[in-house]
Amino acid sequence: MLNAAEGDVASQPMCPQHPEREAVRTCERCGRYACAACEGDEGRCRECARLSALEVPDSRARARRATVTQYVSGGTSLLGLLFNLLLYPELKGEPQEVAASGVVLLGFIVSITAQVCLLMWVHRVVRQLAALGADLGMTPARAVWMWLIPVINWWKPYHVMRDIAERLGGVPFVAALPLQLWWGVNVVGRILERAEGKLLDGKLGGVDSTTTEVVSLLSSVCSVAVAFLCVQLIKELQTRLNQRREGLFEPEAPVVQDEAAAA
Ligand SMILES: [Zn+2]
């Protein structure tokens, strides 16, 4: 149970860390007595809570990978944009088609890779938060599924990122992040991408090629913006998480000896 009462301990043993204090519970992991100051999360003593948080591997490497692949993805979208604007109109016939499908294929591979790296990072971050006692209310796998399940993936990934930010830095931190902008541009970009697909397939009749070009252009602009906003979010969230974890390596804060006087 989370907050066991004094009834847990039969004959009022004392805390091994603070011999002058009565133990309020025994740790479920190591079995040692813990006073109110030594009590950690989820029935464990603080030391065990600290150790189990450190057992979860670091997410820095995954954050770096996610950042790099987002940069590459944004850069590729930018190149695609320049290609459509400058090179595509110059080419004719087969070279034009080959170049265009090459650009599309490259963009696809790069964006899938960036997405996989982002989700691997999200998975690790959610796992770390749970170990730090800042549970997101969902398993890491479930958080990842929010990006993959159709319909739900139009709004749930935003909630996951917002919840991560809130656990790490509270409401002011959430407000300072470009979360809404990131997700807003993401949604607009996806709508444009679908419209572009339909226009190119000729499913939306009576539309001239200029409209298709404008939609394609705006869609690429959105992809570039989303990638760079995503990098910013990953960096900010990972920095906060690093600070949290570094706190675990620091020696425990001295316990106030005389609580009665303070009260
Ligand atoms: Zn323990």
Ligand SMILES: [Zn+2]
């Ligand atoms: Zn104690």
